[in-house]
Amino acid sequence: MLSSQIKSNEIVFGNCNKNLLEEIIFYGIGLGADFVEIFIENTDNSSVLAEEDFITSVSPSFGRGAGIRIFKGKKDGFVSTNDLTKHGLMRSVSQAIEMLDITDNKREVFNGLNKHRDYSLSKKKWINEVPSIHEISEKLLVSTKSLKKNNKIITRKGSYSRNLQEIIIASSDGTYVSDIRLHQTVGLNVIASDAQYRSSGSRRFGSSGMPNEFRLWDHEKAANDVFESSMNMLYADYVDAGQMPVVLANKFGGVIFHEACGHLLETTQIERGTTPFENKLNEKIAHESVTAIDEGISEGSFGSLSVDDEGMEPEKSVLIKDGILKKFISDRAGELRTGHKRTGSGRRQNYSFAAASRMRNTYIAKGEHSKEDLINSISEGLYCKSMGGGSVGATGQFNFAVEEGYLIKNGNLTSPVKGATLIGEAKEVMPKISMCGNDLELAPGFCGSISGSVNVTVGQPHIKVDSITVGGR
Amino acid sequence: MNSREITTQISKAADFLNLKKWDYGASFSNDYSVQVDKGDAKQLKASQKQILTIRVWNQSNLVGITTTSDISESGIKKALKQANIASDFGNKNESTEFSPLAKDPINVKEVKKRNPVGIKKLLTLLREAEVKLIESHESIKSVPYNGLSESFFERVYANSEGAFRSYSKSQAALYLYARAEEKNKKPRSSGSVKLGYGADDIDIESCIKEASNKTISHLKYSSIKTDKYLICFSPDSFLTIINAFSSMFNARSIIDGVSLSNKNSIGEKLSTEALNIYDDGLHEKNISSTPFDGEGTPTRRLCLINRGRIENFIHSESTARIFKTTPTGHAGLGSKVSVSPDWIVVEKSKENFDLKTSLVHSSYEGEFVYIEELNAIHAGVRASQGSFSLPFDGWLYKNGKKISIESATVAGDIKYLLKNIVNIEPSQEITTSGISPHIWVDELSITGDA
Numbered sequence: 001m002l003s004s005q006i007k008s009n010e011i012v013f014g015n016c017n018k019n020l021l022e023e024i025i026f027y028g029i030g031l032g033a034d035f036v037e038i039f040i041e042n043t044d045n046s047s048v049l050a051e052e053d054f055i056t057s058v059s060p061s062f063g064r065g066a067g068i069r070i071f072k073g074k075k076d077g078f079v080s081t082n083d084l085t086k087h088g089l090m091r092s093v094s095q096a097i098e099m100l101d102i103t104d105n106k107r108e109v110f111n112g113l114n115k116h117r118d119y120s121l122s123k124k125k126w127i128n129e130v131p132s133i134h135e136i137s138e139k140l141l142v143s144t145k146s147l148k149k150n151n152k153i154i155t156r157k158g159s160y161s162r163n164l165q166e167i168i169i170a171s172s173d174g175t176y177v178s179d180i181r182l183h184q185t186v187g188l189n190v191i192a193s194d195a196q197y198r199s200s201g202s203r204r205f206g207s208s209g210m211p212n213e214f215r216l217w218d219h220e221k222a223a224n225d226v227f228e229s230s231m232n233m234l235y236a237d238y239v240d241a242g243q244m245p246v247v248l249a250n251k252f253g254g255v256i257f258h259e260a261c262g263h264l265l266e267t268t269q270i271e272r273g274t275t276p277f278e279n280k281l282n283e284k285i286a287h288e289s290v291t292a293i294d295e296g297i298s299e300g301s302f303g304s305l306s307v308d309d310e311g312m313e314p315e316k317s318v319l320i321k322d323g324i325l326k327k328f329i330s331d332r333a334g335e336l337r338t339g340h341k342r343t344g345s346g347r348r349q350n351y352s353f354a355a356a357s358r359m360r361n362t363y364i365a366k367g368e369h370s371k372e373d374l375i376n377s378i379s380e381g382l383y384c385k386s387m388g389g390g391s392v393g394a395t396g397q398f399n400f401a402v403e404e405g406y407l408i409k410n411g412n413l414t415s416p417v418k419g420a421t422l423i424g425e426a427k428e429v430m431p432k433i434s435m436c437g438n439d440l441e442l443a444p445g446f447c448g449s450i451s452g453s454v455n456v457t458v459g460q461p462h463i464k465v466d467s468i469t470v471g472g473r
Numbered sequence: 474m475n476s477r478e479i480t481t482q483i484s485k486a487a488d489f490l491n492l493k494k495w496d497y498g499a500s501f502s503n504d505y506s507v508q509v510d511k512g513d514a515k516q517l518k519a520s521q522k523q524i525l526t527i528r529v530w531n532q533s534n535l536v537g538i539t540t541t542s543d544i545s546e547s548g549i550k551k552a553l554k555q556a557n558i559a560s561d562f563g564n565k566n567e568s569t570e571f572s573p574l575a576k577d578p579i580n581v582k583e584v585k586k587r588n589p590v591g592i593k594k595l596l597t598l599l600r601e602a603e604v605k606l607i608e609s610h611e612s613i614k615s616v617p618y619n620g621l622s623e624s625f626f627e628r629v630y631a632n633s634e635g636a637f638r639s640y641s642k643s644q645a646a647l648y649l650y651a652r653a654e655e656k657n658k659k660p661r662s663s664g665s666v667k668l669g670y671g672a673d674d675i676d677i678e679s680c681i682k683e684a685s686n687k688t689i690s691h692l693k694y695s696s697i698k699t700d701k702y703l704i705c706f707s708p709d710s711f712l713t714i715i716n717a718f719s720s721m722f723n724a725r726s727i728i729d730g731v732s733l734s735n736k737n738s739i740g741e742k743l744s745t746e747a748l749n750i751y752d753d754g755l756h757e758k759n760i761s762s763t764p765f766d767g768e769g770t771p772t773r774r775l776c777l778i779n780r781g782r783i784e785n786f787i788h789s790e791s792t793a794r795i796f797k798t799t800p801t802g803h804a805g806l807g808s809k810v811s812v813s814p815d816w817i818v819v820e821k822s823k824e825n826f827d828l829k830t831s832l833v834h835s836s837y838e839g840e841f842v843y844i845e846e847l848n849a850i851h852a853g854v855r856a857s858q859g860s861f862s863l864p865f866d867g868w869l870y871k872n873g874k875k876i877s878i879e880s881a882t883v884a885g886d887i888k889y890l891l892k893n894i895v896n897i898e899p900s901q902e903i904t905t906s907g908i909s910p911h912i913w914v915d916e917l918s919i920t921g922d923a
Contacts, residue, residue: 013826049808052537055562055564056566056809057808058538058559058562058808059557059559059807060538060539060541060555060559061539061541062539062552062555063540063542063543065541065542074511074513075514075516075517076515076516076517077515077516077517077519078516078518078519079519079520080519080522081520081521082521082522082542082543083521096517096519098592099517099592099593100514100517101593133558133559133562134562140718154730155729191731191857200855200856200857238884241918242699243922271510272615272618273615288854304547324847332578352520354516354518370834389852390852391848391849391852393662393848393849393864396593397864399848399849399853400852401862419862420597421862421864421882421884421920423864423880423882423920424880425880438877469880469921471881472862472884472920473860473884473885
């Protein structure tokens with residue numbers, strides 16, 4: 001029997017669900033919706049934790065659910081459910097319609113779903129290609145053993161997480177898409193201690209769509225890096241607070257752009273009226289040395305996607321070109337409410353969140369300077385080799401913890417310092433990024449925002465900020 | 474399937490797989506929420522969720538676990554099979570057992586469950602609140618972050634030895650964060666959150682008033698000079714700090730080596746004898762209270778700091794066994810069982826002769842910094858090292874005047890902070906995360922950009 005001939009009263013992954021999905025969309029349009037979107041997912045995840053020389057946690061999970069979004073004018077109703085039967089999905093459509101209080105007689109036209117765009121065909125084998133729990137455990141234990149380099153290391157942890165997400169997206173504009181996504185991440189953490197001194201070190205690595213990536217991960221190099229970082233910081237003094245120039249390292253240093261500026265370029269911020277850049281398109285918002293990009297297409301990067309959570313292929317968006325604001329990151333609701341064209345950036349943590357405009361792989365493009373050029377240009381300042389997390393407040397203030405920092409004196413790196421926090425506002429800091437290095441690198445991370453936690457990549461070359469507030473003691 | 478049917482289903486499937494020992498935790502919820510934007514409905518949301526976590530013990534008494542949202546007959550069978558496979562990798566070094574208290578009576582004074590008011594009423598209430606908040610002051614231009622929600626949920630714990638607990642309740646939440654703008658000044662924002670058992674229980678007027686007053690109070694702002702200051706922590710900000718460093722009282726964190734405390738820290742003096750801290754998940758003001766934890770252990774009030782000294786740690790079943798004590802009702806349910814506090818209550822003890830009682834935030838005329846709210850906790854707290862560096866909203870009180878601090882961080886060490894408490898004001902305030910009086914701390918570093 002051809003799969004298209006299978007008649008089911010329930011969404012079944014691997015089968016053709018076109019007739020059922022069309023029936024549900026027709027139902028929503030018939031009830032007066034301007035637009036109906038169905039997002040269905042099936043997940044198969046597992047995580048493993050190694051502590052010291054033992055596996056202490058293995059956590060598999062699986063699940064399925066649907067998120068149904070109905071638009072009427074510029075408002076939307078969103079209903080999520082674990083019930084994937086026809087009855088359950090129609091009930092969810094009814095609930096969303098009822099919430100929106102649709103009473104007019106205007107009916108949109110739905111011409112049925114387009115030809116199925118199936119991005120999952122070459123990915124179905126992934127579930128059999130990813131490492132087994134046994135294989136993961138073995139490598140994590142080797143990794144944590146590699147961290148045991150001296151008796152000052154008092155805790156050692158290695159963690160692995162794999163998320164396999166199978167999705168179907170169908171909407172009343174004809175979108176009909178399937179995909180399978182694979183994300184793997186592995187992290188190492190240590191705490192070092194000596195008398196009253198304590199430090200920690202951590203690194204995280206991640207990939208998308210590459211089942212073999214964990215096998216290829218250089219755990220020895222990672223362990224050396226984490227160990228050295230913790231040892232360098234063990235006896236570090238607290239940094240003195242004040243205004244100073246800083247050099248931010250490449251890779252995860254890009255979190256500063258992500259938090260301080262990237263979020264303010266999402267159309268959700270325009271909708272709320274909380275971005276200072278709302279009316280600054282084609283105006284200078286950053287130093288001319290800054291070009292910034294958000295894209296979902298770099299092969300294997302943690303924030304890459306074949307298709308976003310609204311069924312659009314991701315584009316490479318040049319957000320800032322030579323300091324001039326060129327584009328916002330937009331999703332369907334963003335386009336509807338702000339007029340900025342979709343960029344393939346509609347993303348959500350899972351079916352229980354409505355998609356929103358979210359970053360993917362976001363980075364400052366490389367410049368022409370070497371790392372040494374940047375450091376040599378500073379007489380007194382701070383080198384932020386490794387950044388911790390950060391956040392941005394409701395009025396644009398940001399702060400970032402510096403995990404590993406060094407004082408710069410007379411153009412040279414000197415003593416390590418701890419307890420530093422970078423504080424500022426994007427509008428004021430972006431024009432102060434005066435030098436960009438030639439060593440762009442990306443790093444994986446998780447970004448939490450309105451539509452949940454999504455996988456992203458941050459990145460940059462080494463950059464110099466002429467002056468920023470450094471919080472300390 | 475209801476919770477009894479799930480238990481029967483798991484029992485049957487476990488028998489089929491020859492799994493003699495199992496337990497599970499499940500939660501079922503229906504949530505409704507609305508957001509508005511200048512009088513219009515923005516997003517209306519409803520969700521129905523179910524989560525089941527099953528643990529099984531294999532013949533070597535190793536534990537495996539699986540979590541699923543598929544609570545069908547086939548989903549349950551698959552979960553048990555996966556948990557059984559995962560048990561091959563169970564932790565050989567630290568065994569897990571059922572809580573010895575999983576069948577003890579639980580303390581449910583009153584079922585706090587309200588009927589849903591429905592999306593339309595939620596929307597009406599939120600629209601009205603937004604309008605009132607915007608109209609409360611000419612500088613308040615919008616309420617960019619707002620929401621009103623109601624949730625109805627049931628939690629279940631059961632095990633193969635016949636323990637069965639079920640608890641259902643409702644909860645509603647309102648948050649309003651206003652944005653104020655004045656010419657040639659930076660926008661300022663602040664807000665308020667209120668909880669209730671149902672939407673009708675929420676004091677909407679006080680939420681509006683609080684959000685408005687806080688936002689307006691930040692309109693006149695100035696940067697602050699980097700220096701050490703006398704600090705008054707609001708009840709909310711002090712509870713934030715205590716929760717951020719709750720690993721000091723957490724037996725799991727102690728075993729894992731990520732706590733500032735160790736097994737022998739019971740009795741260690743951390744602060745003034747005037748300080749008592751309890752964890753009291755069942756406190757009548759705790760809207761989010763649940764009568765049992767993830768392992769089925771009854772929730773109870775526990776003294777963490779008594780007269781400035783560590784009195785107890787919070788435990789799961791396995792950490793309690795290692796520490797030769799009883800579980801305290803603070804466990805999650807996971808492959809590695811987590812431990813966390815429920816609801817912190819800070820009190821002034823009777824031993825308060827060493828306090829500077831003239832320090833009262835509403836009347837003290839000397840210079841001090843009032844910290845209203847701490848932000849970015851995930852980024853600025855190093856719990857395993859004891860250090861913090863956190864941005865905050867607050868005011869500088871100087872020469873009888875109060876001025877909002879533009880942008881600043883407070884940095885320090887939790888042990889230093891606790892040791893330098895110089896006053897605990899007499900009256901406590903109820904917040905969404907616990908109860909505390911205002912707490913005064915001497916000589917903490919503030920970084921500003923003045």
